[in-house]
Amino acid sequence: MRRNDRVEGDAQQPAGPSRSRITVWVLLTLVTLLLLTAAGLGGYIWNGLRPAEAGEARQVAIERGMSPNRIADRLEQEGIIRDAFIFKYYLKFREQGGAFKAGTYELSPGMEHDAIIRKLNEGDTVKEETIRFTIPEGFTLLQIADKLAAEGFIDKTRFLALADEKRDWEAEAVKSIPDDARLRHRLEGYLFPETYELKKGSTEEDILQRMLAETDRKLAELGEIDEPLAERGLTLHELMTVASLVEREVVVDQERAAVAGVIYNRLAKPMRLQIDATVQYLLDKPKERLFEKDLEVESPYNTYRSDGLPPGPISSPSLKSIEAALQPEKNDFYYYVTKKDGSSEHLFAVTYDQHLKNIRESGKQ
Numbered sequence: 001m002r003r004n005d006r007v008e009g010d011a012q013q014p015a016g017p018s019r020s021r022i023t024v025w026v027l028l029t030l031v032t033l034l035l036l037t038a039a040g041l042g043g044y045i046w047n048g049l050r051p052a053e054a055g056e057a058r059q060v061a062i063e064r065g066m067s068p069n070r071i072a073d074r075l076e077q078e079g080i081i082r083d084a085f086i087f088k089y090y091l092k093f094r095e096q097g098g099a100f101k102a103g104t105y106e107l108s109p110g111m112e113h114d115a116i117i118r119k120l121n122e123g124d125t126v127k128e129e130t131i132r133f134t135i136p137e138g139f140t141l142l143q144i145a146d147k148l149a150a151e152g153f154i155d156k157t158r159f160l161a162l163a164d165e166k167r168d169w170e171a172e173a174v175k176s177i178p179d180d181a182r183l184r185h186r187l188e189g190y191l192f193p194e195t196y197e198l199k200k201g202s203t204e205e206d207i208l209q210r211m212l213a214e215t216d217r218k219l220a221e222l223g224e225i226d227e228p229l230a231e232r233g234l235t236l237h238e239l240m241t242v243a244s245l246v247e248r249e250v251v252v253d254q255e256r257a258a259v260a261g262v263i264y265n266r267l268a269k270p271m272r273l274q275i276d277a278t279v280q281y282l283l284d285k286p287k288e289r290l291f292e293k294d295l296e297v298e299s300p301y302n303t304y305r306s307d308g309l310p311p312g313p314i315s316s317p318s319l320k321s322i323e324a325a326l327q328p329e330k331n332d333f334y335y336y337v338t339k340k341d342g343s344s345e346h347l348f349a350v351t352y353d354q355h356l357k358n359i360r361e362s363g364k365q
Contacts, residue, residue, distance in 0.1 A: 052082050054110030059126055061104045068097030071120070080107045080116065087113065096121070104128070129200040135211070137193040137318040138247045140281065141185040144316070148207065159204045163187040171212035173219060176236035182300045182311040184281075189240045189313020190215050218319050228326055232264070237312065243325040244313035248277035251344035256321055258348065260328035262336055271334065273303035281314040337362050 060078050062071055068091050069084075076084035091097040096117050103125030107116060131153055135144055141163055149156035164186050166179070174190055177183075191211040198210055219225065219236075229239060242263055250256045266273055278301050279294055280286045287294070295302070301310040317325075335355035336346040340362050347358035 050082060051112055052079055052109040055079065055108065057106050057108040059104050060107050062100065062102050062120070064102040066100075066102070068100065071097070071100060075107070075116070078107070079109045080111065081113065091117070101125070130197050131200055131202065132195070132197045134195040135191065135193045135316065137321075138315045139193060140315050141188045141191065144191055153202075154204045154207060159208070160185070162204055162208055163191075169212055170209060171216045173215045173236060173240075174212060176240075177312070178235075178237060180311050184301065184312070186312075187212070189244045189316055191316050192218055193316045193318060219322070221319065222323065222326065225326060238309060239322070239325050240317065241309050241311075241313045243317035243322040244315045245273070245275055245277060246324050247317040247321040248280070248315050249275060250321070250324075250346075252346075253320055255346055256324035257327065257329035258331060258333065259336060259346070260324040261331045262333045262348070264328055265332070265334055267308065269334070270307065272305075272307055273309070275303050278303040278310050278314055281310075 058078060058080075060074065060080065062074070066074070069088050072081070072084040072087045072091070075081045075087065081087050090113060094117070100120040101123035103123060105119060105124065106126050107119070133148060133151055133153060135147070139147070141160070145154070145156045145159045145163075148154040148159065166186065171190070174187065177186060177190070187208065191208070192214040194211075194214055196207075196210060196214075198206060202210075225236075225239075229236065234242075242260060245263060246256050246260050250259050263273060263275075276290055279290055279297065282297055282299050282301055283294070295304040298305065300306050301314065303310060331348070332350050333348040335349040335352065335358070337349075337355065337358050339345050339347060347362055349355040349358050
């Protein structure tokens with residue numbers, strides 16, 4: 001038995017070295033696979049981090065609220081970067097993406113990733129094509145429509161229809177407009193005279209919204225106005241109406257508050273305002289000089305025939321005229337007449353006799 005045991009033992013000895021060789025082979029295979037995987041992964045990362053193949057610049061829109069991951073996907077779709085997956089991790093590694101700004105960017109395939117990141121952080125967007133126009137102080141709604149139509153920015157008919165439509169505009173100021181069928185144009189006086197710049201293709205509604213918003217902004221510059229209005233027993237609509245009268249009657253800034261004082265004095269008397277500008281407002285084409293027959297026109301806007309203020313503004317008043325209407329000069333004047341010396345200044349009077357004298361004096365100048 002011992003002999004047989006020895007023989008059997010000798011037969012099993014070669015198994016030890018064979019297992020070692022297998023173990024070494026397996027380890028070498030695993031290491032090789034790991035190295036190949038690492039090399040492949042490294043190659044994948046290296047390739048993903050390389051700039052995309054150079055190409056023509058293109059515009060890429062980044063919407064407000066887009067996450068860095070969605071932005072990376074958009075950049076890959078547009079061909080600006082090679083691999084969105086790698087770019088996402090690059091952003092995390094660089095702690096970037098949180099400050100990207102919305103807008104339309106001009107980006108080129110072939111840009112370095114850091115250059116793309118820098119541009120998105122700085123908000124270096126493509127400047128949109130814009131339209132630019134100026135509305136002079138004292139323009140009526142019809143004059144505004146004519147000007148914008150002549151410059152090719154609006155359809156006049158649609159613009160006027162929107163301006164006359166009773167609707168809920170976003171602006172606060174227009175909420176003071178009464179539901180009054182006598183109003184010639186609902187938004188008259190509420191389109192602030194200013195220079196505007198809007199994106200090309202803005203609609204009639206866009207333009208009206210922007211101009212109404214500017215009126216809100218300018219009124220906010222005056223500070224708290226509710227108390228002064230309450231003291232005078234005025235609504236904002238009535239204030240804008242007085243301001244529009246001042247705007248059309250006065251050229252010299254220093255006289256705005258004085259003329260506003262005359263208007264309030266007449267309203268308190270009470271006396272009819274008898275302001276030529278309200279009659280001119282009713283004419284399709286303003287006249288150099290009004291005649292007696294012009295003063296006879298039947299309209300609530302004709303302050304020669306109607307008591308109190310007209311139903312609404314007759315023009316777009318400047319901030320200076322609104323300030324004058326809000327803080328008028330305290331005076332005893334009830335009359336004024338324009339000097340004929342080219343200065344556009346006025347002669348003021350307390351009594352009608354003084355007014356007649358001023359008329360004669362102005363005629364001599």
